[in-house]
Amino acid sequence: MRALYWNGVNDLRVGTVKDPEIVNPHDAILRVTLSTTCGSDLHFIDGYIPTMKPGDVIGHEFMGVVEEVGPEVRKVKKGDRVVVPSFIVCGQCWYCQHNLYSLCDNTHPKPELQAPLLGGYPTAGIYGYTHAFGGYAGAHAQYVRVPFADNDCFHVPEGVADETALFLSDAAPTGYMGADFCDIQPGDTVAVWGCGGVGLMAQQSARLMGAERVIAIDRFPERLQLAREHAGSETIDYTQVHSVPEALKEMTGGRGPDSCIDAVGMEAHGTGPQYAYDRVKQALRLETDRGQALREAIMACRKGGTLSVLGVYGLIDKFPMGVIMNKGMTVRSAQQHGQAYMQRLLEHAQKGELNPAYLATHRFSLEDGPRGYDMFKHKQDGCVRAVFAP
Amino acid sequence: MAGSIMAVQRNGSSRRGRPSSDASAGGRMQGLGWIPIALGTAAIVAGLGSRKKGTMALALTAFAGVTAAAAVRDGQLGRGKADSKGQGGASGGEPEVERSITIGKTADELRHCWLDPRTLPQIMAGFATVRASGDGRMHWKIEGPLDRAYEWDAETVDDQPGEGIGWRSLPGAGVPNEGSVRFRPATGGRGTVATLHFRFDPPGGALGAAAVKLLGTTPLDLAADQALHRFKSLVETGEIPTTERQPAVRADTR
Numbered sequence: 091m092r093a094l095y096w097n098g099v100n101d102l103r104v105g106t107v108k109d110p111e112i113v114n115p116h117d118a119i120l121r122v123t124l125s126t127t128c129g130s131d132l133h134f135i136d137g138y139i140p141t142m143k144p145g146d147v148i149g150h151e152f153m154g155v156v157e158e159v160g161p162e163v164r165k166v167k168k169g170d171r172v173v174v175p176s177f178i179v180c181g182q183c184w185y186c187q188h189n190l191y192s193l194c195d196n197t198h199p200k201p202e203l204q205a206p207l208l209g210g211y212p213t214a215g216i217y218g219y220t221h222a223f224g225g226y227a228g229a230h231a232q233y234v235r236v237p238f239a240d241n242d243c244f245h246v247p248e249g250v251a252d253e254t255a256l257f258l259s260d261a262a263p264t265g266y267m268g269a270d271f272c273d274i275q276p277g278d279t280v281a282v283w284g285c286g287g288v289g290l291m292a293q294q295s296a297r298l299m300g301a302e303r304v305i306a307i308d309r310f311p312e313r314l315q316l317a318r319e320h321a322g323s324e325t326i327d328y329t330q331v332h333s334v335p336e337a338l339k340e341m342t343g344g345r346g347p348d349s350c351i352d353a354v355g356m357e358a359h360g361t362g363p364q365y366a367y368d369r370v371k372q373a374l375r376l377e378t379d380r381g382q383a384l385r386e387a388i389m390a391c392r393k394g395g396t397l398s399v400l401g402v403y404g405l406i407d408k409f410p411m412g413v414i415m416n417k418g419m420t421v422r423s424a425q426q427h428g429q430a431y432m433q434r435l436l437e438h439a440q441k442g443e444l445n446p447a448y449l450a451t452h453r454f455s456l457e458d459g460p461r462g463y464d465m466f467k468h469k470q471d472g473c474v475r476a477v478f479a480p
Numbered sequence: 481m482a483g484s485i486m487a488v489q490r491n492g493s494s495r496r497g498r499p500s501s502d503a504s505a506g507g508r509m510q511g512l513g514w515i516p517i518a519l520g521t522a523a524i525v526a527g528l529g530s531r532k533k534g535t536m537a538l539a540l541t542a543f544a545g546v547t548a549a550a551a552v553r554d555g556q557l558g559r560g561k562a563d564s565k566g567q568g569g570a571s572g573g574e575p576e577v578e579r580s581i582t583i584g585k586t587a588d589e590l591r592h593c594w595l596d597p598r599t600l601p602q603i604m605a606g607f608a609t610v611r612a613s614g615d616g617r618m619h620w621k622i623e624g625p626l627d628r629a630y631e632w633d634a635e636t637v638d639d640q641p642g643e644g645i646g647w648r649s650l651p652g653a654g655v656p657n658e659g660s661v662r663f664r665p666a667t668g669g670r671g672t673v674a675t676l677h678f679r680f681d682p683p684g685g686a687l688g689a690a691a692v693k694l695l696g697t698t699p700l701d702l703a704a705d706q707a708l709h710r711f712k713s714l715v716e717t718g719e720i721p722t723t724e725r726q727p728a729v730r731a732d733t734r
Contacts, residue, residue: 095729107727114719145730162718182716184584184670196713199721202702212709215721227726235726238717 092480093147093231094459099137102460107147110227110235115162118239120174124256125152125229126450127466127476129286130402133356134220135463138404141203141222148218149230149478150176151260153252156243157233165240172243173255174236175263175428177214178226181241192216192425197237198224207404213425230459232480244432250439256477257287257446258435263428264400265291265353266435266444269299271398271422272349279303279342281390282323283383284353285313287449287475288400292351293321294444305341307334307383309359312472320448335390346392354383355401368407381406388413399423449475456480576679577700581708584671585715587643587663593715594645594661602720603710607703618647630654644675656681674711676704 097103110119128151133139135148153173156166166172179186180196194214198204201212204222215237218228227234236242246255265288272280280296282289285308293304306317307326317323324341331337339346358368358381368381387397388410397419414421438444451474454462462476583590593599597612604610609621616636623629632653638646644662649655657680666673678700710720 091727093727093729097729103729105729107729110727111725113722113725116717116719143728143730145728147727147729178721180713180717182584183712184582187584196717197721198709199723201709202705224721225723227723227728231727237721 091232092456093227094149094456094478095144096135096142096146096148097144100135102135102148102463104457104459107231109233112158112160113235114237115160116238116240117160118156118163118166118236118243119158120152120154120172120229120234120236120243121157122152122154122229122232122234122480123171123252124154125149125231125478125480126256126259126261126287127151127463128260129288129355130219131463132467133402135467136357138356139220139222139402141220143221146218146221146225147227147231149228149234150217150219151256152217152229152234153246153255153259154229154234156239159239163239166243166245170243171246171252171255173246173258173432174229174242174244175258175426175432176219176260177216177425177428178224178237179214179241179429180238181429186241186429189427189430190424191427191429200225216425230456230478230480232456241429244436247436247440250436251447253447253450253477254439254445257291257449257475258428258432258439260426260428261287261449261475262291262295262435262444262446263431264288264426265293266295266431267424267426268292268351268353268398268400269295269301270431271424272296272299272351272396274299274301274349276300277302278348279305280349280351281305281307281338281347281387282351282353283307283387284355284401285310285317285325286353287446289351289353290316290321290449290474291444291446292353292400293317293323294446296349296351297321298438298443305338305347307386310469310472313469313474316448316474334386338390342392346390346395348392349396349398350387350391351398352384352387352401356381356403356406358382358384358401381409385410388419391417391419393417394419396420396422450477451475453477453479576677577704578675578677579701579704579708580673580675581712582666582670582673583712583715587665587672588641590663590672590674590711590715591641591645594711599711599714602714603707604703606706606710607699617650620649632657634659674708676708678704 091107091109092104093107094102094104112119131148134142156168156170156172159167177192178197179191179194183195185191185193185195192214197215198212199215200221204212207222213223215224215226217226217234218230269280269292274280274296278301280301282292282296282304285306289306293306296304304321304323305326306314306321306323307328308314309327309329314325314327317325326334326337328334384399384401384406391397394417399421435444451472452462452465454476456478459478462478465471465473466476600610600612600618607622611619613619613633618634619631620634621629621631632655633650634647635650636645637648638660644660646658646660648658657678659678662675663672713720
């Protein structure tokens, strides 16, 4: 089959590989209908997250049709149209049983590779996202092996389009979880840094959960427009204001937003001396991450408010821990626990309350995958997500 | 099951006094250099890279154990720091390790699974070939680099329902050793803590004290951790997570 693979830093290629096969009894093989780029992919494409090997097939956000099932699979069969969350979960361990799916104990084949990054407690495996995160072959391909198919394949109801279901694999559950972390009360104001796929989903979710105001921060006009149009967000272009925290304070009667969601992560752009500091240190590999958005979120939040971190990070410098402590903030963060939210998301999608299909701004064949990632990475032509049809 | 030449990498240089270089077998992994690898196995592999003659070198390379060999085979590890701070290793004496894991099942269920003849071969597969040879006996085989293999028979010496199982190599084993897995309840109703213990006695003869000094325990830590993780997955889900035989655009896809 054809597949998009990592060949080195900023070097993606399309090649021919063997088809995946059933290896474990709970496996299924999926024929991929659609897969999409995700902002977090950029971190290993750029080389900031290590442990990729040349030849690794990438892609962790996808949906498709079941092609084959292993002997222990009971809930899905050949021909079923399903969406699959990016994290692979067993459903049996303590973490799965407590809805903390991305922390599953039983889906990382080589936990020793993750130990240096995370201190010895391995997380769940994820498709197409470095050997430290399980080394599973990704879904930018014609076929993908889905372990624990009974847990991880969710039937897409009739009436929900492929392009809607696709983003329920990652962008939607991540954003939804980020809003869920804020424990939104009626009348709340939620600020969201980032108007990419995850940020837009967080904004829409916050509104669904009862936020009275959602304020979105970004710099790309077309993305800010999507935030206004699809989430009803008020928007801040951070290149046009002196200080985002000051702007937010004014917009909230001097209080600050009740919750702040970071949907930006380690490759944040910014302005000013802090950003320059981060860029230099990152270039010298003295610091891996740029924390502009995260720091702003901490500074902007009201006293006693919640910081909800969805952005992917490694190590960060100059972290305002004292602000968190003195303002008595709650910090919640996780990789997406998609399996916990999928039923709700499918219901919202069926009712038309949350339809992420508009994120698919650009479509490519798999053969044009590298170009798709390039356009996605550089946000050319208003690209929010590049979607591949193998 | 071998310890390793971890003392080599703790001293910050390979056996031959050269700095470690990339493991090249099976393709190199990008960008591990700035993260201290818990094992420094790459340093062992680098130390094994050349064909050094002599009893000591051959014995040491054999002792490096399948963990390192498996890492080479898998091509999973690239650049690593030669001077990792000896994580998890004993500072001297016999190589020995004890590791624990919490499993959401009862001690009886764990014991039952452990004693199933299909279990040990699966959970030890990362570093040894194990098979039941009847009457509570097991046959172990570890393949080191350079096609050296260590084999021995072990017998169950201790089987306390609800408490655990112990075993010991039979006389004549090239590498006398003993091991046990013990079970005790986890707090908070979270199931059972399984504790795996391995201990390897120094062989006599030509290897003797020098080999003892050089046998660290970091790879034993890895072997024990791996075995426990696999055991937990097997008991809780009925399978062991794997990426075997999956597609990748390289020649060494397993």
